[in-house]
Amino acid sequence: MFWAKKIYCRCYQQIFHIAIPFLPYRKPKILQGIAELPTLLHKKKITSLLLVTDASIRSFGLTAPLEKLLADEGIECIVYDKTVANPTTVNVAEALELYKENNCEALIGFGGGSSIDCAKAAGARIARPGKELSDMEGILKVGRKLPLLIAIPTTAGTGSENTLAAVITDSEKKHKYVLNDFVLIPRYAILDAELTYSLPPHLTATTGMDALTHAVEAYIGRSTTKETREKALLAVKTIYQNIETAYHDGHNHAAREQMLNAAYLAGFAFSRSYVGYVHAVAHSLGGQYNIPHGLANAVLLPEVLESYGSCIHQKLHMLGCAAGVCTEQDSIKAGAGKFIASIRTLNKSMGIPDFLSGIQERDIETMSVHAAKEANPLYPVPKLMTRKELEAFYRLMLTRERAQA
Numbered sequence: 001m002f003w004a005k006k007i008y009c010r011c012y013q014q015i016f017h018i019a020i021p022f023l024p025y026r027k028p029k030i031l032q033g034i035a036e037l038p039t040l041l042h043k044k045k046i047t048s049l050l051l052v053t054d055a056s057i058r059s060f061g062l063t064a065p066l067e068k069l070l071a072d073e074g075i076e077c078i079v080y081d082k083t084v085a086n087p088t089t090v091n092v093a094e095a096l097e098l099y100k101e102n103n104c105e106a107l108i109g110f111g112g113g114s115s116i117d118c119a120k121a122a123g124a125r126i127a128r129p130g131k132e133l134s135d136m137e138g139i140l141k142v143g144r145k146l147p148l149l150i151a152i153p154t155t156a157g158t159g160s161e162n163t164l165a166a167v168i169t170d171s172e173k174k175h176k177y178v179l180n181d182f183v184l185i186p187r188y189a190i191l192d193a194e195l196t197y198s199l200p201p202h203l204t205a206t207t208g209m210d211a212l213t214h215a216v217e218a219y220i221g222r223s224t225t226k227e228t229r230e231k232a233l234l235a236v237k238t239i240y241q242n243i244e245t246a247y248h249d250g251h252n253h254a255a256r257e258q259m260l261n262a263a264y265l266a267g268f269a270f271s272r273s274y275v276g277y278v279h280a281v282a283h284s285l286g287g288q289y290n291i292p293h294g295l296a297n298a299v300l301l302p303e304v305l306e307s308y309g310s311c312i313h314q315k316l317h318m319l320g321c322a323a324g325v326c327t328e329q330d331s332i333k334a335g336a337g338k339f340i341a342s343i344r345t346l347n348k349s350m351g352i353p354d355f356l357s358g359i360q361e362r363d364i365e366t367m368s369v370h371a372a373k374e375a376n377p378l379y380p381v382p383k384l385m386t387r388k389e390l391e392a393f394y395r396l397m398l399t400r401e402r403a404q405a
Contacts, residue, residue, distance in 0.1 A: 006384050009377035010222075017223040017380065020272060024182045027268070028151065028161060028189040034066050037150070038073040040188065041106065044148060048076040049106040050099045052119040054083040057111045057154060060198050066110070066152075078102045080118075083111065086286045086293065087118040088171040089133055095122040106148035109186070112207065113158025113167075113293070116151045120166035120184045123149050133168055133177050139378060142181040151186040154195045156246070156259035157207025157294050159214060159267020161189035169287050175370055176287035180378075185271075191264065193257035201247050204259075205350035206294030208243040211263040212236065212343075213297040216305070217276040218269035220315045222380040225272065232269040233322045238262035240323040240346075247350050277385060278304045280375035281393050284367035289358050298352045302343045303393060312382045316340065355400035364394045 053063055058081045070077040080095045095118060109119030123146035124136055136142050151161035166179045215235035218228055239262045245255040282296035305316065317335030320326035325342040326335040372387040
C-alpha cells in the first residue's frame, strides 16, 4: 500500500508548491544593531519585554550591553537564561510564566536557534493560551499573531531569525514538536557578526553544517522556486568559501559575517521549499538522546544524499559547481560524487565524526516512526522512503560506533 501513500504525499506537496506564491511569507526587517532597539520599542509603546537566552551566552556577557541599553532607556528587561540545546517544553513553560508574571509585551530570542525557537514557542503559547505545543505541532496550527518578536542570532546555523519553524522537545515523551506557521517568523532581526566571535570552533563547525544542510535539502527537494534555488546555491557557495576560516579564526569578521548571511539565505530557502529526511531523522535523534541538531545534520547529510541515488545527481552536480568542488566539465554522476565526498572531507577537517554515539537498537523503531511522521507528507523529498528504509540510517550510525569501540 506504499504506492497509495506516495500518491497522497506527492499530491499534498504539489498543492503546497502551487500555493507558494500566494502564501503570506515575509522577511524580518533587519536592524543594524542593538542601538536601534530602544527607538523601535518606544515607537511600539513597549515598556517591558522578555529576553530569552541561555546561561552560556549570558555568562560570556553577550547580553549585558543590551540589558544595560534597555535599562537606560527605561524599558524593563526580564531575562530567561535557562534554555538548553534542543529546547524543551519545560523551557517554554518557564519562559511563558516569566512573561506573564512580569506583564511583558514583547519577546527577544538572543542566542542560537535553541533560544530563538524557545522564544517563538513561548510566543505561540501566549497567542494560543488554550493550546499546548503538542496541539500546534505541524503546519499552520498557531494561526494567531504573536507578541512582537525580535531575533538576535549568535550562531550562523539555524537561520531561525528568518524561518516559520520552531522545534521543541517534549521533556517526557522524548519527541520533538515541529511547529510551522507564518506567525512564527520574527518581525525584526539583528545580524551582528561580532556576537558570533565567542562561538567555539566545534559549534562553529556544526552550526555551519546545519546551515549547509538547510540549503542542500531546500535545493534538492521538489517544491523549489527560482528564488529559493538562487538563495540555496548562494548559501552553499558562501559556506564553502568561509566555514573553515571561521572555524580556525573565530575573530575573522568577514568570515563570520558571511556565515551569518549564508545561514539567513538558507533559512529563507528552506522556509519556502522545506527540508527532508536529514532533518526528520536528526530531529528524532535530538528528541530521544539530546544529540545536538547541527551535529546530527552534519553526520547524516552525506549518507542521506547518497541514499537518494541518481534522482538527485544533476542537482548535486550544480551544488558542487557552486561549492567549487567540481566543474561543468565533470559528468553529472562524477560531480554529484565529488560534492558528497566534499561534505565528508569538510566534516573531517573540522573534527566532525562520521557516526553518532549512543543510539540503542531498542529505540530505532520508535525514532523511525517519528521521522516518517514528520517528513511525510510535508517534506517534498526527492525520493519517498518507508519507515523501514529510514531505520537504515540509525543502524548505520550504530554499526560505525561499534566499529570504533
